[in-house]
Amino acid sequence: VGSSAGRRGGRWLALAATALLAVAPLLGCASAERAGPSALPDPGSAVGCALEKALLSGSSEALVDLGLPAGEVARWMTVRRGPDGVEGTEDDAWVDVDSAREVLGEARLARLAAEVGRSDRWRCDAVSLQLLAFNDFHGALEPPSGSGAIVRTAAGPVEAGGVAWLATRVRELREAHPGPTLVVAAGDLIGATPVLSALFHDEPTIEALDLVGLDISSVGNHEFDAGRDELLRKQRGGCHPTEGCADARGFAGARFQYLAAGVVDEATGEELLPPWTVRRFGRVRVGFIGMTLAGTPAVVKAESIVGLRFEDEATTANRHAAELRARGVDAVVVLIHEGGRHEGGFDACVDPAGAIVRIAGRMSADIDVVVSGHTHQAYVCELSGKLVTSAASNGRLVTAIELALDEAGGGLQGRRATNHVVSREGEPDPRLVELLARWRALAGPVVGRVVGAIAADITRRPTAAGETPLGSLVADAQLWAAREAVGASGARPDLALMNPGGVRADLIVESSDFGEPPGAITYAEAFAVQPFRNDLVVVSLTGAQLLELLEQQFGYVRNTPDRPRVLHVSANVRYTWRADAPAGERVLAETVTVDGAPLARDRVYRVVVNSFLAGGGDRFSALADAPAESTGMLDVDAFVRYLEAHPDLDPPAPGRIHRR
Numbered sequence: 001v002g003s004s005a006g007r008r009g010g011r012w013l014a015l016a017a018t019a020l021l022a023v024a025p026l027l028g029c030a031s032a033e034r035a036g037p038s039a040l041p042d043p044g045s046a047v048g049c050a051l052e053k054a055l056l057s058g059s060s061e062a063l064v065d066l067g068l069p070a071g072e073v074a075r076w077m078t079v080r081r082g083p084d085g086v087e088g089t090e091d092d093a094w095v096d097v098d099s100a101r102e103v104l105g106e107a108r109l110a111r112l113a114a115e116v117g118r119s120d121r122w123r124c125d126a127v128s129l130q131l132l133a134f135n136d137f138h139g140a141l142e143p144p145s146g147s148g149a150i151v152r153t154a155a156g157p158v159e160a161g162g163v164a165w166l167a168t169r170v171r172e173l174r175e176a177h178p179g180p181t182l183v184v185a186a187g188d189l190i191g192a193t194p195v196l197s198a199l200f201h202d203e204p205t206i207e208a209l210d211l212v213g214l215d216i217s218s219v220g221n222h223e224f225d226a227g228r229d230e231l232l233r234k235q236r237g238g239c240h241p242t243e244g245c246a247d248a249r250g251f252a253g254a255r256f257q258y259l260a261a262g263v264v265d266e267a268t269g270e271e272l273l274p275p276w277t278v279r280r281f282g283r284v285r286v287g288f289i290g291m292t293l294a295g296t297p298a299v300v301k302a303e304s305i306v307g308l309r310f311e312d313e314a315t316t317a318n319r320h321a322a323e324l325r326a327r328g329v330d331a332v333v334v335l336i337h338e339g340g341r342h343e344g345g346f347d348a349c350v351d352p353a354g355a356i357v358r359i360a361g362r363m364s365a366d367i368d369v370v371v372s373g374h375t376h377q378a379y380v381c382e383l384s385g386k387l388v389t390s391a392a393s394n395g396r397l398v399t400a401i402e403l404a405l406d407e408a409g410g411g412l413q414g415r416r417a418t419n420h421v422v423s424r425e426g427e428p429d430p431r432l433v434e435l436l437a438r439w440r441a442l443a444g445p446v447v448g449r450v451v452g453a454i455a456a457d458i459t460r461r462p463t464a465a466g467e468t469p470l471g472s473l474v475a476d477a478q479l480w481a482a483r484e485a486v487g488a489s490g491a492r493p494d495l496a497l498m499n500p501g502g503v504r505a506d507l508i509v510e511s512s513d514f515g516e517p518p519g520a521i522t523y524a525e526a527f528a529v530q531p532f533r534n535d536l537v538v539v540s541l542t543g544a545q546l547l548e549l550l551e552q553q554f555g556y557v558r559n560t561p562d563r564p565r566v567l568h569v570s571a572n573v574r575y576t577w578r579a580d581a582p583a584g585e586r587v588l589a590e591t592v593t594v595d596g597a598p599l600a601r602d603r604v605y606r607v608v609v610n611s612f613l614a615g616g617g618d619r620f621s622a623l624a625d626a627p628a629e630s631t632g633m634l635d636v637d638a639f640v641r642y643l644e645a646h647p648d649l650d651p652p653a654p655g656r657i658h659r660r
C-alpha cells in the first residue's frame with residue numbers, strides 16, 4: 001500500500017484511513033520522483049499554488065462554481081474529510097494535487113487549473129491569522145467582582161470580564177482583523193465555577209463559550225473535577241445521568257473541540273480526547289495541540305481521574321508536533337494548561353519563572369506558539385524561541401496573537417501578541433445577555449435564598465501564620481456538620497482541616513445582585529465560597545500521621561517554606577510553626593493541642609476533610625492512604641447548614657495557628 005504503484009492503480013479511495021496515515025510521509029517523495037509529461041501547472045508556479053489552494057480549501061460550492069461536476073466534488077470532499085466526515089481531524093487523508101489527480105482525473109484538473117488561473121480569488125498570498133486566546137475562564141458568566149475582576153493597567157486598576165463583554169470584545173477584534181480569526185483557550189473553562197454555572201453542571205458555560213465563538217480548547221485540571229464521563233458529556237452532549245436536563249432544551253454539548261494530548265486511558269492506551277486538530281486557511285494549515293499539566297493528579301480529587309494517566313508535557317507536545325510537521329503543517333500552536341509568573345504588567349514579560357519556562361525550554365523547534373494558563377497570570381513572553389502567552393483568568397483579558405503565514409510555501413513568517421482588557425464598555429453581546437437571563441431564571445429560586453447572616457466581612461486575608469477568618473469558619477462548619485451527620489450513634493469526629501485553595505470567595509456584608517439586606521448571605525454567596533461540590537469525609541490518622549501531614553505544609557515539591565500551604569483548622573486545634581527550622585521540624589510538635597490536650601502520637605484522631613484532600617490533593621500524601629468514610633454530605637451543603645444554624649456570625653478570632 002505504501003508504494004506509488006498502489007496509488008497509480010487508482011485505488012486511493014479504497015485505502016483505509018489508517019493506511020492513508022501510514023503512507024502520508026512518503027507521498028512527498030513519491031511525487032518528487034514522478035516523471036512524465038503533465039498538463040498541470042508546476043506546483044511552484046503561481047497557478048500551481050492557486051490550483052492546490054482551491055483543491056485543498058475550496059468549499060463544495062466553490063469547486064462546483066469552478067466547473068467541477070457535483071458528483072466529483074462530493075467524492076473529493078469525502079477524501080478530504082476522512083472517515084469521520086469532518087475536516088481538521090486526525091483521520092483526514094493527506095491530500096495534495098497528486099491525490100486530486102487520482103480522484104478527479106488529469107483532464108478535469110487541467111481545466112480547473114485554467115479556471116483558477118483566471119481569478120484573483122485563489123491566488124496564493126500572505127495569510128494573517130488571528131488567534132484570540134484566553135484561559136482559566138472558570139465559568140465567569142456574570143461580570144466577576146473583587147480581585148477576580150481587576151486588571152492592573154498603567155492607568156490604574158480596571159474592572160474587567162463578564163461573558164457578554166468577552167463576546168463583544170472578541171467580535172470587535174475579529175471585525176478589526178483583515179484575515180481569518182480563530183478563538184482558542186487553554187483550559188479550566190469549567191470547574192470551580194460560580195453558582196450560575198455550577199448549579200447546572202457547567203452546561204451554561206459550555207453554551208456561552210460556543211456563542212462567544214470558541215473553536216478549540218485544551219482541557220485543564222478543572223475539566224476533570226466531575227470525572228471523565230462528565231467531561232466527555234460536556235463535549236458530546238446529553239442530559240446529566242442522575243439530575244437530567246435543566247429544561248426541555250436539553251444539552252447539545254460543546255461545538256468547540258476539547259483537546260487532551262497526553263491524557264491516556266490506561267485501559268485502552270488511547271488518549272481520552274483528540275490530542276490535536278489541524279485548521280486550514282487557504283493553502284496554509286495550522287496544527288493545534290491541547291493538553292493539561294502533567295501534575296493534574298495532584299490538584300484533582302483522586303476519584304475523578306481513576307484510570308487516567310497524565311504524561312509529561314514537553315515530551316507529549318514534541319511527539320505530536322513532529323506528527324503534525326510530518327503532515328506538512330505550516331505552524332504549530334500548543335494550548336497548555338500550565339503556566340508561569342513574571343514581575344511585569346499584563347502585556348509584558350519581566351523575569352519570567354515557573355513551570356512554563358522549563359517546559360518551553362524542552363519544547364522542540366517544531367512548536368511556534370504556546371498559549372498557557374493555570375497560574376491566572378498575564379504575560380506575553382518570548383521563551384526558548386517560542387511566543388508564550390497567558391491571559392489571567394475569569395475572562396478579564398483576551399490575547400490577540402497574529403501569525404503571518406505564506407501560502408506560497410514560506411510557512412510562518414512572523415508572529416506577535418497583545419493582551420487586551422475585556423472592558424465593560426459598549427454593548428454586552430445580546431445573545432449572551434439572553435442566554436444568561438434564561439439560566440438565571442432557572443437558578444433564581446435556589447440561589448437567591450437567604451441562608452444566613454454575618455456581622456462583618458469574613459475574608460481570606462491571612463495572618464503571618466497563614467490563618468484566615470473565612471478558612472477558620474469553613475473548618476468550623478465542616479467539623480460541626482460532620483458531627484451532626486454522624487449523630488450520637490457514630491464515632492465523633494475530632495477536628496477539621498481545610499485546604500486554603502478550596503476557599504474561593506470572601507463573605508461580604510454588602511448586598512449582592514439579589515438585593516438581600518446588608519449582612520444577609522444568599523445561597524449564591526455561600527456557594528461562591530465552596531464551589532467544588534466535594535464530599536465531606538472523615539479520615540482516621542494517628543497523632544504521628546497528623547504531625548507528618550502538618551509538616552507537609554512546608555515541603556514536598558510545591559508546598560515550600562517560602563510559600564507554605566497552611567491548612568485551615570477547626571477552633572479546637574492550636575499549634576506553632578517556624579519557617580527557619582530544619583525540614584521535618586517546622587511544626588513544633590509539643591505545641592500541637594486538640595481540645596486543649598497535647599497531641600498523642602499513638603491515638604487515632606478522626607479528621608474531617610473534603611474528598612480532594614482525602615485523596616492526597618495539594619500533595620498532602622499523608623492523607624492519601626488514610627482510611628476514609630464518607631459523610632454523604634457535600635462541602636457546600638455543610639457550609640450552608642452551618643450558616644442556617646448560626647445566624648449573625650462574627651469573623652472567627654485569629655490565634656489558632658502561631659508562627660515563631
Ligand SMILES: [Zn+2]
Binds near residue numbers: 188221373374
Ligand atoms: Zn488549573
